[in-house]
Amino acid sequence: GAGVSQSPSNKVTEKGKDVELRCDPISGHTALYWYRQSLGQGLEFLIYFQGNSAPDKSGLPSDRFSAERTGGSVSTLTIQRTQQEDSAVYLCASSLTGLRTDTQYFGPGTRLTVL
């Protein structure tokens, strides 16, 4: 595909369950970012992958959140023991080289609702 894709587009889960969110970046893009947008809030950074370097996890809000990127392509964000405050739209973005001047291309997001 031409753009960043994410799945599922919507996820409703019960408090305490684990969820996995998937991101397929643009082919050839070395940098991949996860952001989150809570209802009525601005966007916030979660985690960033750049090539084979160790990921920047400094934005993850708790140890219930983890992410991996396999083969330098697809990424999965996992939230364990979900809480209601985890409800948000989770956005993935990718860029070609990861430079500050690179355009970041955003996926459509996954809307997570924790009941």
Next chain:
Amino acid sequence: KNEVEQSPQNLTAQEGEFITINCSYSVGISALHWLQQHPGGGIVSLFMLSSGKKKHGRLIATINIQEKHSSLHITASHPRDSAVYICAVPHTSGSRLTFGEGTQLTVNP
């Protein structure tokens, strides 16, 4: 104080009006991004600026590095310009973005 501040938070205009959205930042950067988020939620990148001015159609973005300030202008605004406009700056130790709170623009016919 947020690292990236936008004003105004909300802006309502009549079709055809000239619109300005402002962004001030407190961190040192090498680039600033303007993004557009439509009601459906999708985010697209409008501009990346490291100096001066850029123009794309009716959109113009300017940046003053010394004053740590950027503006996004829309000329001859149209109802389809209605969206949230977000400025974002790369972190000092990487390229992850720190975002402003966004400006909700509504252009009435």
